[in-house]
Structures are given as structure tokens and as C-alpha cells.
Amino acid sequence: MSAIIHNRTYKALPTEQVKNVVVIGGSFGGYQAVKRLTETLPTGYRVVLVEKNSHLNYVFAFPRFSVVKGYEQDAFIPYTGLSKGASEGIFHQVQDTATQVTERFVELKSGEKLEYTYLVIATGTSSKLPSKVASTEIETAQAELRGMQDKIQEAGRIAIVGGGAVGVELASDVKDFYPEKEVTLIHSRAHLLNTFGPRLQNHVAKILTDMDITLRLKERPNMTSQSNVLHFASGEQKQYDLIVRKLC
Template identity: 75%
Template sequence: MISDYIHLALTILGFLPKFAATLLLQRISALAHRRTYKALPEDQIKNVVVVGGSFGGFKAVQRLAATLPTGYRVVLVEKNSHLNYVFSFPRFSVLKGHEQDAFIPYSGLSKGAPEGIFRHVQDTVTEVTERFVELKSGEKLRYEYLVIATGTSSRLPSKVVSTDSRDAEHELRGMQDEIQQARRIAIVGGGAVGVELASDIKDFYPEKEVTLVHSRAQLLSSFGPRLQNHVAETLTDMGIILRLNARPKFSSQTSTLHFENGEEEAYELIIPCTGQQPNSGIISAMSPASISKETSHIQVKPTMQVADDMFPRIFAFGDVAATGGTKMARAAIFQSEVVLDNIHKMIKGSKDLSTYTPNVVFESAIKLTLGKTRVALYMHKENGREILVSANFGAEEGDAKKQWAFFGADVKELEERKAHDDSIAPYCNA
């Protein structure tokens, strides 16, 4: 609808001036900060430790490195060698030859940061105490403030298991091969990942039979009916079989779905796209009161501090936390600003902390791919109006490569890596 295009444009244009002004002020402030921050000896440095370097964690570290006063340092503890651009994982589980694009170096975090303000540790947290973060390597990091942005765990096509980018690329190639070889495929879970994977498989391999199974009456249960109906119609038009209100049982040892009505369906490949488990275990032993018994999320105050009053210097945000906002990267970035602001206020001794209020319109907006080039842009406004724009401007290889600059990485490094991989491929396959 023309009115949707207009409403979408006006909504974005209304947000852009404030966003641009904020970004400009941040850059000016960062320039001044580089001139005033002074590196101190190790025994005089207080650490702000951020655990988790995905979208929200990355932004939090980047902003802390541009704002912390002399005497403080931000330390990123992240298990992965590269930032995983998970939005491209469904596409790169199907499309071959672009999986390197989805693993972005963390080199951009240190660009422009004053010397001594940032440290990056690739490691896994094994325990958190009131003053220390203990790592798998045996190192103990003393912290003044701790920020938990560990997100969730799941399997491909949502997440990879490997922490090294090369091994993670191998995981994606493995799923590419499985999908290529299978003729009859079932995808269980009709959220965004399941929808994108199903449409990608059918668009890249139209000869395959693809079934999408979902436990509820509508796909994309977290979104409004306009998007739900549009997606269901698009997938049906593509030839994808939809089985709704179905919660089949299956195991990794078999390729059969067992439905509640007694029906059984055999497939050559079943891909689960359900179950995001919050990575909240790092503080569960120290503060069981902070963990939701129902969802396992870390319970937080509106200030993003953990709900346990015994630990006011520990913050949590993003998908791991029960923030009241959506479980979207954009929401985590908004929340990271509240964390940043409150750490600065606490450093200055202020007790008047900022609070987080979900920005419904922008935090819950989504760009959904529906095959090679079709996309659906969706917003749900506070007055209840749904904005849906369907377009055909997507790129077959996705958006991952374009994101390297956003995260401060040099895309030339990607091209050099691809050229190197291509040059050794014949020897690897020999």
C-alpha cells in the first residue's frame, strides 16, 4: 500500500535527525576523550568487564572505550574469535561461497580508542564472584563494574557451536551440503529464522519439497497479523507446505516427525528452528535470586542492574535479560546506552540512575527476507497501526558484507581471506 510506504518513510525521517545529532555528539565527545584520557599503570586501573561481544555487547564496549575516564578500562571477554553476524546464518546455511562474510573481526573496537583503555580477551567465563570474573584459561579479572551481554544459545541455523571462525564456517558448509543433498525437508519452528530458512531453501532449490511446521495457529507469533498473513501467503505461493498448530516429536537419530494425531511423516532432513536458551549460568551460583525460574533469563531492574540488591555493580541486558523489551539486536543497543549512562553516574557517585523504557516502534521493527531477493519491512506503531512494506530489492548474498564497515572492520581483509582460501582449495580437496 502507498500509505505504508509514506508512513514508513515519515517514521524513519522523524527518527533520523535525533539519531544523527546523537551520533555527531558522540563522535565529537570521542575526539575530546582521546586527548584527555591517560594510560595508567596496571595496578591503578579499574576494570569495567563486559562479557559477550555480540551486537549489544559490541556497542557497549565501543561506547565505553570512547567515554570512560582516566583510571578505568573496558575489558571485553568473548568466547568467539569473530563477531557472528547471525542475521545471515539462515541464508548462508543454504547459499554457498559467502559464509566468510558472516564472521567480522573485532579489530574495529580498538580503532580510535585511547591507548590503554581497551583490552580484548577471547575466553569463556567459568565463574563470577562479587569482585572477580574467573576464566577458563585460569585468569582472574578483577572488576569494578560487570556487564553481562551473553545472549542465548541455540543450534544452526540460528547460532554455531564453534568459537573459531574457520570451524564455524565449516559448520555452515556442513548444513549447506545437507540441504543440497536432501529432496524432502522439514523445518520445525515458524519464527523469523524458520521462515527465512524455508523460503531460502525453496527459492534456491525450487525442486525440493519444503515443509514448515509451527506449534501455533500463525507464523511469527511475536508479530502482528498483517505480517503473519503476508508471510503465510508468500510461502504458500512459493510452494512451501505449512503445518500449523502442530507440535511433532522427533529425535536426532531419526528423520520422522510424529504428530499428536498419530500421523507420521518421513523426511530426508529435519531442521529444528526452536529453542533459544539464555546464557545466564555465569551468575546463577552467585545470585540464584537473579535468575527467572520460568524462563532462566537474568532478572533486571529498569536501570539494567541485576534484580539482586546485593550486586548493584552488575548489569545485564539484551537477550539474556528480562528487560521488558523485545529480544532484538536493536533493543539491546538501546539498552546498552542505559548501562553506559549508569556506569558513568555511579563512577561520579550519583544515585539518580537512568531507566530503560522500550521503544516499541524501532526495537520491534524487522526486515524479513522471503527468499533470494524478496523482503518484508514491518513496524508496529504504539497506536496499534501495522506498517508493512513488501519489496524485491534484497541481495542474494545478504547484507553481511555491508556490515563490516559498520563494525569498524576492513572489508579488504575479507577479500584477501577469500582469495587465500580459493588459492588453497584445490590442495585441500585433493
């Protein structure tokens, strides 16, 4: 109800009379911040989203879309939903990268300077596939996912290094959709998902073992740059068709 009332009472003003509330980063935290601000900012203010990607990346689904073919387009959501139903003039989106923040301005890679009254920094984290894509445009981002799909499909023996949420999801999805593949999940800690509780850790370990996924815990293998061979602390060396590294 408050959002409906706000929509009816907010009045658009000329740009030079409006103060900016700048949000840097349009992933889940930034998206929700912008959505809430479009429903609450008083007349005289607007929210400006600075986001390098053309679409919101649904990163929680990237591990699965890195395995399963034909659905990668569903991982990229247009930002048009933020302006739908919002008051005229309250929302503005800039596809760019913030390079510097001063006390008054956000400087962008394009050279533009955005003056702000309030600033929200929601830049998130950095990672690589299958956690995140490097591309900022939807076409090339989907191509990255398809490239990972092809690598997984072609590999018979796969090692996944990192037993956090992404590693666990990737290992289970690979084995679920390609049960004939040999999948090994390697983790440096004594338990998978080490930031979670023991009940979940034990449950996940049992499920993965039942799926015939090999678990190698308390291991930090080394890999030479010119091979797919992992060198374990015991001196054992094992070659894989594909090694996916540094997953959390």
C-alpha cells in the first residue's frame, strides 16, 4: 500500500533539480536496494543504478547452466523490471563501470561523472565460471556458458577443486546429467561446505558418495600450467580431461 501511495504522490522534476542516490552494482543486493528506493524516495530525489552488465546475472543457477544445454538464456534477466510500475523520473540506469568514488562524484569508465547525495556500494564479489561470466553483454555471456557445457560434455574424467556451494552443485549436476563420467570433488578442508553446519555437511557428503562422486578432502593439489595433471600431497599424480579450479 505504501508503494502505491508513493507512486501517486511522487512528482517528476527537471533533472537539474533532482538529487541522486547512486547504487553501484545491480546484482541481488543492489537490485533490491534500487527496487526499495523506487518505492520510497521523496520528490526531489531519484535512484541511479550503475551496473556494467546489460542484464542481471542469476549466478545461483550458473553451475547448472554450465552443465545443462539449452537453458542458458534463462540465466540473464533484463533490468526493465525495475522501472515497471515505478514513478516517472525516479529511476535511471547507466551501463558502465565505476572507476573512482570521491566525496561528491562517482567517476565512470566512459568519463562521465555522476554527482550523488547518497551512495550505496553493492559491487559483490568476483569469480569465474561456473560461478560468474566475464562478459557484460547477454550474447557473449551465453556463449561462455555454452563453452563450459561443451567442455564438460567432452570430458570423461573431471576434477572439481573447491567443495563450497558452487563446487558441490557443479559436481552433483555433472554426475546427475552425465552419470557415466568420473567426477572427483577436491576440498582443502576436512568437510565440504565448511561455512555451514555439520548436519548439512554430513548429509551432502553422503548424497555425493551415493552418486558415486569421489571425495578427496584435506587436499590442496598442484597443477602444472601445461597439463591436466594434479599433484597431491602424498606424491600421487592423476590426470583428468577437465579440471575446474578455485570454486567456493
